[in-house]
Amino acid sequence: MKVKIFFFSPLRQILGLKETDIELPEGATVANLFEELSTRFGEPVKKYIFDGMTGRPRGYLLYQVGKKNQSTSYKIDTKLKDGEKLAIMSPPMGG
Amino acid sequence: MGNGYAGKILKIDLSRKDEISTDPLDMKFAKKFLGGKGFGAKLLYDLLPPKTDPYSPKNPIMYVTGPLTGTLAPCIRYCLVTKSPLTNTFNDTYAGGDFGQELKYAGYDVVIISGKAKKPVYLQIFDDDIQIKDAQHLWGLNTYEIYDVLKSEVNEKTAKVSCIGPAGENLVKFALVDCDLHRQAGRGGAGAVMGSKNLKAVVVRGTNGISVADYDRLEKEVQKISHDMGITDKFFAPKLQAGGTPAIVDFSNEEAVLPYKNFQDQTSDIAENLNDKGQRKSFWLREYGCFACPLHCSKIGMIKKGPYKGTVCDTVEYENVGLLGTNCAVGNVDALAYSQNLCDRLGLDAITTGNIVGFTMECFEKGIITKKDLGGLDLSFGNWKNMMELINMIAYRKGIGNILAEGVMRAAKKIGKGTENFAIHIKGLESPAWAPRGTPGVGLALMTADRGGCHQRSNPVGLEVFGLAWPGGYPTERVSIKGKPDLVIWEQHHYAALYSLLMCEIFSHAGITNESYASLFSAVTGWDATYSSLLSEYGERIWNITRMFNWREGFQREHDTVPPRFKEPLPSGPAKGHKFTDEDINKMLDEYYSKRGWDEQGKPTKEKLIELGLDSMASD
Ligand code: SF4
Numbered sequence: 204m205k206v207k208i209f210f211f212s213p214l215r216q217i218l219g220l221k222e223t224d225i226e227l228p229e230g231a232t233v234a235n236l237f238e239e240l241s242t243r244f245g246e247p248v249k250k251y252i253f254d255g256m257t258g259r260p261r262g263y264l265l266y267q268v269g270k271k272n273q274s275t276s277y278k279i280d281t282k283l284k285d286g287e288k289l290a291i292m293s294p295p296m297g298g
Numbered sequence: 299m300g301n302g303y304a305g306k307i308l309k310i311d312l313s314r315k316d317e318i319s320t321d322p323l324d325m326k327f328a329k330k331f332l333g334g335k336g337f338g339a340k341l342l343y344d345l346l347p348p349k350t351d352p353y354s355p356k357n358p359i360m361y362v363t364g365p366l367t368g369t370l371a372p373c374i375r376y377c378l379v380t381k382s383p384l385t386n387t388f389n390d391t392y393a394g395g396d397f398g399q400e401l402k403y404a405g406y407d408v409v410i411i412s413g414k415a416k417k418p419v420y421l422q423i424f425d426d427d428i429q430i431k432d433a434q435h436l437w438g439l440n441t442y443e444i445y446d447v448l449k450s451e452v453n454e455k456t457a458k459v460s461c462i463g464p465a466g467e468n469l470v471k472f473a474l475v476d477c478d479l480h481r482q483a484g485r486g487g488a489g490a491v492m493g494s495k496n497l498k499a500v501v502v503r504g505t506n507g508i509s510v511a512d513y514d515r516l517e518k519e520v521q522k523i524s525h526d527m528g529i530t531d532k533f534f535a536p537k538l539q540a541g542g543t544p545a546i547v548d549f550s551n552e553e554a555v556l557p558y559k560n561f562q563d564q565t566s567d568i569a570e571n572l573n574d575k576g577q578r579k580s581f582w583l584r585e586y587g588c589f590a591c592p593l594h595c596s597k598i599g600m601i602k603k604g605p606y607k608g609t610v611c612d613t614v615e616y617e618n619v620g621l622l623g624t625n626c627a628v629g630n631v632d633a634l635a636y637s638q639n640l641c642d643r644l645g646l647d648a649i650t651t652g653n654i655v656g657f658t659m660e661c662f663e664k665g666i667i668t669k670k671d672l673g674g675l676d677l678s679f680g681n682w683k684n685m686m687e688l689i690n691m692i693a694y695r696k697g698i699g700n701i702l703a704e705g706v707m708r709a710a711k712k713i714g715k716g717t718e719n720f721a722i723h724i725k726g727l728e729s730p731a732w733a734p735r736g737t738p739g740v741g742l743a744l745m746t747a748d749r750g751g752c753h754q755r756s757n758p759v760g761l762e763v764f765g766l767a768w769p770g771g772y773p774t775e776r777v778s779i780k781g782k783p784d785l786v787i788w789e790q791h792h793y794a795a796l797y798s799l800l801m802c803e804i805f806s807h808a809g810i811t812n813e814s815y816a817s818l819f820s821a822v823t824g825w826d827a828t829y830s831s832l833l834s835e836y837g838e839r840i841w842n843i844t845r846m847f848n849w850r851e852g853f854q855r856e857h858d859t860v861p862p863r864f865k866e867p868l869p870s871g872p873a874k875g876h877k878f879t880d881e882d883i884n885k886m887l888d889e890y891y892s893k894r895g896w897d898e899q900g901k902p903t904k905e906k907l908i909e910l911g912l913d914s915m916a917s918d
Binding site for chain 1: 545546548549550552553760764765766775776777809872873
């Protein structure tokens with residue numbers, strides 16, 4: 204199956220890429236997607252989406268796209284669907 | 299009048315009704331201090347004799363705008379500047395809405411209000427018709443009640459209102475100034491300073507325009523910003539717009555920087571109910587935004603069930619989720635929304651209030667404060683019903699509320715029994731919802747912030763957690779102190795410069811580039827600037843003025859520290875075990891002072907002040 208990933212700050216700048224398609228096996232989870240992204244794009248992506256101290260994948264970086272009220276309704280073991288559109292971006296830091 | 303500026307400073311002495319005057323804005327002054335924080339810092343330094351009581355009629359409360367305010371530039375706020383009664387430091391506190399724009403249209407860059415009225419008054423500024431009016435009938439009204447009364451009284455529906463609630467009247471040291479109903483200049487007790495002057499409200503209406511040096515460039519820059527944000531592609535940084543600041547909660551909780559139970563821990567399992575999804579499900583109805591904001595990060599809602607059903611309320615902002623919510627172990631989203639609404643209506647800074655309620659809950663947990671002390675209230679962590687009672691007691695200074703109304707530093711001193719060890723403040727300002735164990739840069743930022751424990755002077759949490767470089771800088775390791783002084787210095791200059799332009803920091807995360815701010819500034823004023831020149835020219839200068847102000851008030855190295863709780867190991871989360879040691883604190887401060895050109899005690903050296911064009915301060 205195929206999912207579309209949109210990159211926002213800071214990965215958009217780091218990779219110089221706005222979006223990409225990722226092929227995943229049927230039934231793949233958010234964790235599988237993160238692993239695939241790390242393999243495809245290497246260290247900068249790995250460092251960003253996995254916690255360097257514990258190896259924990261940072262599920263909160265992933266957002267649904269195309270729905271009116273986009274949000275992170277994903278857990279790290281959430282199964283992805285074919286054709287899904289997702290965004291990876293840093294959370295806002297204001298208060 | 300120079301481009302971008304209204305050209306006048308309005309001065310009002312409330313002690314003498316006939317003392318209303320205007321000074322032309324000196325354009326050399328404008329060029330040197332920009333606006334907003336920069337104007338406020340220099341004016342307060344020059345106007346206020348050192349060690350003046352913040353409630354003295356001499357302490358001015360200043361409404362300050364900037365060159366971008368009221369132009370096409372998106373998301374520009376205004377600030378209030380005064381000496382804080384909570385911390386005795388310099389205090390600048392910001393609010394969005396559209397009050398600042400209206401003030402500028404009325405013809406003023408700054409309004410300086412000093413003195414003290416004999417009886418409650420409000421100030422009416424309609425262009426150059428300035429009146430000090432009786433407000434005895436408004437005294438006692440909460441911030442929501444006052445709007446309709448005042449607008450019909452001045453017979454001007456489009457007038458904008460800034461006011462205090464009962465907390466400001468009662469000189470609660472962390473009373474806020476409410477602006478346009480949904481925006482609050484919250485921190486440091488500006489509302490109490492207004493209350494000390496018997497000034498209930500300022501109502502403003504303006505009909506002038508603002509001249510702009512290069513309108514075409516400004517328009518193009520605004521279009522570029524829209525494009526950068528993705529708005530033009532109909533595909534926008536979805537989380538920020540859809541979720542507002544509560545969208546930060548998941549990050550904060552998972553990375554363990556979100557206070558829980560009076561900062562005993564930094565992560566909890568109740569946070570998930572309180573994030574943007576939890577709020578949307580429970581009460582959000584529609585979006586709204588400040589003047590010229592394409593983002594509309596705020597939401598209006600109504601509580602749909604339970605004892606607070608029917609209450610119309612705003613987004614519970616991230617800070618308030620962290621302080622009134624998780625810090626008090628309140629996981630009920632409706633109760634949380636009501637508590638924020640209650641703080642807003644009473645005119646209390648919700649960050650400090652959440653902090654001090656959490657402190658009182660811990661006192662209760664430890665048996666230091668009992669039901670008897672609390673007028674019969676069980677104040678166990680999570681008891682939101684009684685939390686509302688306590689908030690009322692604080693605003694009206696009833697019972698123990700009278701002690702708590704002084705802020706956590708003074709309350710702990712008064713209560714004693716070791717409570718100072720868990721009073722979470724820096725220089726008297728209660729910490730924000732960015733608990734710093736595990737992110738030492740955040741700790742350094744809080745230690746050195748110019749108004750006490752504040753995240754809006756530098757908050758490098760994202761850069762630390764993700765190990766990212768700042769513009770022109772380098773990456774750092776999350777729990778290491780290496781590089782953190784450089785990181786914090788950059789960010790303090792960033793905020794000092796951009797807060798002088800009155801940027802909204804929420805919007806600044808939405809894809810607008812730093813260079814865009816410089817470009818907006820150049821287009822409006824006609825003065826050349828780049829992002830880096832804004833920082834080196836203005837950011838550093840302004841940061842040194844506020845440091846000198848605080849130095850003059852007696853603040854030095856010993857005050858640049860963290861509360862004892864942050865020296866205990868963090869119980870859980872990815873940075874479990876991390877704590878601040880005295881050795882690390884001293885190492886960071888030594889490097890930070892030396893890189894800033896300050897002496898060992900943290901005083902800017904004469905050479906540094908002269909280099910920054912602050913010669914007149916060099917002999918202070
Ligand atoms: S981003 Fe939010 S707080 Fe900032 S100007 Fe827009 S609506 Fe106001």
